[in-house]
Amino acid sequence: MSTIAPAKQRRRRRQLDATFIVGVALVVVIVVGAILVSTVGRNFFSPGNIRDILTGMSVLGFVAIGQTLVILCASLDLSVPYVISLSSLIAADLMQGNPANIPFAVLVTLAVAAVIGLANGLIVTKLKVNGFIATLGTGLIIKGYLDSTYKGTSGNVPWEFQLIGATGLGPIPVSTLLMLATALLAALFLSRTRIGHQMFAVGGSEQVARLSGIRTARPIIVAHVLCSIAAALAGLLLASRLGVGSPTVGTQGGYDLLSIAAVVLGGTLLMGGRGSIWGTIGGVAIFAVMDSVMSVMQVNPFLKDVVRGVVIVAAVAIYTSRNLDRRRPRFGPGGSVAAITDAPTAEKPSITKEGAKR
Amino acid sequence: MTTVTEAAPTTGERIAALGRNLISPRGAVFLLLAVLLVAITILNPSFAEPGQFIRFIQRVAPVAIVAIGQYFVIVGGEFDLSMGSVVTAQVVIAGNLIGEDDAKSIPVLLLMLAFGALIGLVNGLIVSFLKVPSFIVTLGMMLALLGGVLYWTGGAATGNPADNFREIGRGGIRDLPVIEILPWSVVVLAAILALAIWFSRRPFGRTIIALGDNATTTGFAGARTWWVKTSTFVISSLSATVAGVLLVGYAGVHPSVGRGYEFIAITAVVLGGVVLGGGRGWVVAAVAGAFALEALFTLLNFAGIPSTWRDAVQGVIIILAVAYAATTFRARRKGHALEAPASHPSPDASQTSPETANQTSPAPGAKESDDPSSARPAAIPSSQRADNETKGGS
Secondary structure, rough: OOHHHHHHHHHHHHHHHHHHHHHHHHHHHHHHHHHHHHHHOOOOOHHHHHHEEEEHHHHHHHHHHHHHHHHHOOOOOOOHHHHHHHHHHHHHHOOOOHHHHHHHHHHHHHHHHHHHHHHHHHHHHHOOOOOHHHHHHHHHHHHHHHHHHHOEEEOOOHHHHHHHHHHHEEEEEHHHHHHHHHHHHHHHHHOOOOOHHHHHHHOOOOHHHHHHHOOOOOHHHHHHHHHHHHHHHHHHHHHHOOEEEEEOOHHOOHHHHHHHHHHHHOOOOOOOOOOOHHHHHHHHHHHHHHHHHHHHHOOOOOHHHHHHOOOOOOOOHHHHHHHHHHHEEEEOOOHHHHHHHOOOHHHHHHHHHHHHHH | OHHHHHHHHHHHHHHHHOOOOOOHHHHHHHHHHHHHHHHHHHHHHHHHHHHHHHHHHHHHHHHHHHHHHHHHHHOOEEEEEEEHHHHHHHHHHHHHHOOOOOOHHHHHHHHHHHHHHHHHHHHHHHHHHHOOOOHHHHHHHHHHHHHHHHHHHHHHHHOOOOHHHHHHOOOOEEOOOOEEEEEHHHHHHHHHHHHHHHHOOHHHHHHHHHHHEEEEHHHOOOOOOHHHHHHHHHHHHHHHHHHHHHHHHHHHHOOOOOHHHHHHHHHHHHHHHOOOOOOOOOOOHHHHHHHHOOOOOOOOOOOOOOOHHHHHHHHHHHHHHHHHHHHHHHHHOOOOOOOOOOOOOOHHHHHOOOOOOHHHOOHHHHHHOOOOOHHHHOOOOOOOOHHHOOOOOO
């Protein structure tokens, strides 16, 4: 216990744990779903159904990947649904049904999203506005622009671009593959690059990160920019599915709150500093499986929301209750320093004991 | 805002103190509100007539009441995103259960209050004991409640309740000398505001603020933190219930009534200088935030700006308000502050009121809101951003 090697081992196991629990939850959801689906005489593992689930994952997946980065930095992004709508409109308007315009339109869309993300990041870091308020504000600004500029769907997406949303390799849609590739890139970004590591540091404790010599603004700004770009990718994908740009496509999906829910479901702490991209993908998959099971069973669409809400809370409750006692034991397992620096709620008994001794 | 600062040096020390208070984040909302009201009056002089003005207050009442509820949750360090859905649920319950039967009004009203308290209790207990971040709990509650209500009604509008029930939201005391009619909404708002002010000065109310400031020390100080936290959620759900009762009369029964109220309430509270993450804020400022927000919308309306731009303006305003508060707090802590640390604001402000009778409405606000901060030792947050950081959960 006191040597360094077992501590390292433990840490590795705990890291696996975070995504492991999500994986277990996903398996449980799939098994329960498969049983439920089979009770109405359908096959859960039919290619058509799997394609539906994977398609359902793709859009939310993009958004949730970006949201993970932002939440890791202890911020939030509530502007994503409006960024999604805006980018679908910009892309569709610029393409005008002409395949030659595709690269230009995609670049402009991503650039606009990057500017929005940059604005978010600068407001959060330089103006010291809480991420919740900052992105709620920018989201409202974009919403105002959308509502006053567009009366309905607009633009025209060429067939070549629509193929991205429509084709697949076997049962796996291209859009999902793109999403998984993005997830891989994001995971590599977090584990391999300096700024990725800094995101964990800043999210865990901005003060400590700053004292350790990190420019704390930079990772937060980068996270916001990447989040908006990810949302723009989701918008492009929706545009390719719909064939037009729509000013309400983002808000109808409720992507802001759902993506946050998926991220937290995936084991990322809402307070930042801890989490993983693959956990988020697991969370997104849980949502997609639930959705598909409920549509196969023809559950009332309003009841779906009830189930979703209950599952979110229940899942996070189970997750936190498993995680709480083992949060941040910094100096080896069970060490006295760990007890004090630990999460206050979990460690109350030990500290009160100390008080009694005095 | 600039006019006051420029006028300050010329008219002496006391007005300068008032000016500093007004441009401090806590007082700013009252100044903003005054400026907005004056601007509306210039654009549309009839707005200042007592009858018109009381109508304005009637319109703001539900938002202000929701903001009061949200204030207690936020100052206690949490979020309540389920308020909008609670409003919707209560409106639909009233519509469906009361129907045209006058006799059912009272029992259903009691049922609604019990239902609201139950929702708050569930939220609070899950947050306290299952340690789920309040953001997630109330988000789940929002989805579940809204889904449940829509499932129950089939997603369509339902009938209006009996007239005597709707009277609470639309009627009032008639045949008064100056204002012609004193709407019940205004009475309810005044009563709830008075109750909230009284409550936040009680030991329990102070404990809520302490809990938002530092949950650990509050626990060590002997407070039952779980009960304090839970009660904030009960308060917010009950206030959403009251807002729902008013909205039944004012807006009628429709599943879209109440949508977005949670964000409007959070915006109003934040405009009132209440710090997200808890521990700082004044309930009257939160109400003033609600009034300022609604006055802003009215102003845009009179100025002929399309209603679609309303959201954008709201977005700009909340970013600016919070940025202003955050950067000012930061400046004060660094030492070159708006309020010089040597002459503490509250003793100065207490002397200002007689001379500045024309500005009485902002003055007490600025004065009172500084009291809590002077009462406790200067806050030394661990980081600059921790000050207005979201404490999502525990």
